Amino acid sequence: MRFTRLGMTFRPGQRIIVGLKGNLDQREYSIYSGENDDYLEILIREVKGGNVSAKLKNCKPGDLLDVNGPFGSFGIEPFNLFTAKHIFIATGTGISPFHSLVRSYPGIDYTLLHGVSLCKEAYGCEEYEPDRYILCTSREYFEGKKGRLTDYLLKFNVKKNMIFYVCGNSGMIYEAEHILKEKGVTQKNIISEIYF
Numbered sequence: 001m002r003f004t005r006l007g008m009t010f011r012p013g014q015r016i017i018v019g020l021k022g023n024l025d026q027r028e029y030s031i032y033s034g035e036n037d038d039y040l041e042i043l044i045r046e047v048k049g050g051n052v053s054a055k056l057k058n059c060k061p062g063d064l065l066d067v068n069g070p071f072g073s074f075g076i077e078p079f080n081l082f083t084a085k086h087i088f089i090a091t092g093t094g095i096s097p098f099h100s101l102v103r104s105y106p107g108i109d110y111t112l113l114h115g116v117s118l119c120k121e122a123y124g125c126e127e128y129e130p131d132r133y134i135l136c137t138s139r140e141y142f143e144g145k146k147g148r149l150t151d152y153l154l155k156f157n158v159k160k161n162m163i164f165y166v167c168g169n170s171g172m173i174y175e176a177e178h179i180l181k182e183k184g185v186t187q188k189n190i191i192s193e194i195y196f
């Protein structure tokens, strides 16, 4: 969903709170667009029976929103930008802050692991350099299939200069943190953002 930015400044990785204009129900969404884009974008998964995501899905051009923020400190520390290797780990729409980071900081050294159920959930995969984007599908077969994200992470070769950023559902985040710590990654090099 794309809407006017109205001069809002943010750091890639941050989130905003969005709802229909005047509606008390509002939810947090990571910013999907880049810091140099002249619009704001968020990537929303419609939760069946959910209060806000379904309403946002039905928005028409010209509808008004309440947008507050930005909030949060998820993202890359400026001093690490071009010195570390950034490993982005996302499930579903948890890819959103990483899209913003990649779009805002051309030239960063990153690998993006994206865990989804089905290939059609590989939102915007064509926007990443092919050798930096690894799609892990849990419920669909394709050539070169990587399987569950956390199974792939178990085989992942951890190096000293890597910083890990994990975003998505809490189950995946706890499992990923556990695997990374078993591989010797320290807590300060694991930065997480839980969606639900």
Ligand SMILES: Cc1cc2nc3c(=O)[nH]c(=O)nc-3n(C[C@H](O)[C@H](O)[C@H](O)COP(=O)(O)OP(=O)(O)OC[C@H]3O[C@@H](n4cnc5c(N)ncnc54)[C@H](O)[C@@H]3O)c2cc1C
Residues within 6 Å of the ligand: 015, 027, 028, 029, 030, 031, 042, 043, 044, 045, 046, 047, 049, 050, 051, 052, 053, 054, 092, 093, 094, 096, 193, 194, 195, 196
């Ligand atoms: C920091 C932060 C950033 C977020 N960024 C995004 C984002 O970029 N894109 C996005 O789509 N959502 C994001 N979310 C989740 C979002 O805030 C809402 O929770 C989601 O849109 C559901 O809201 P709802 O009102 O439709 O459902 P509700 O009526 O609030 O809840 C319905 C149920 O759905 C569960 N749920 C919430 N999110 C999901 C999901 N993605 N998949 C399955 N079940 C879910 C809730 O735990 C709850 O049990 C973020 C949450 C946080 C805390």
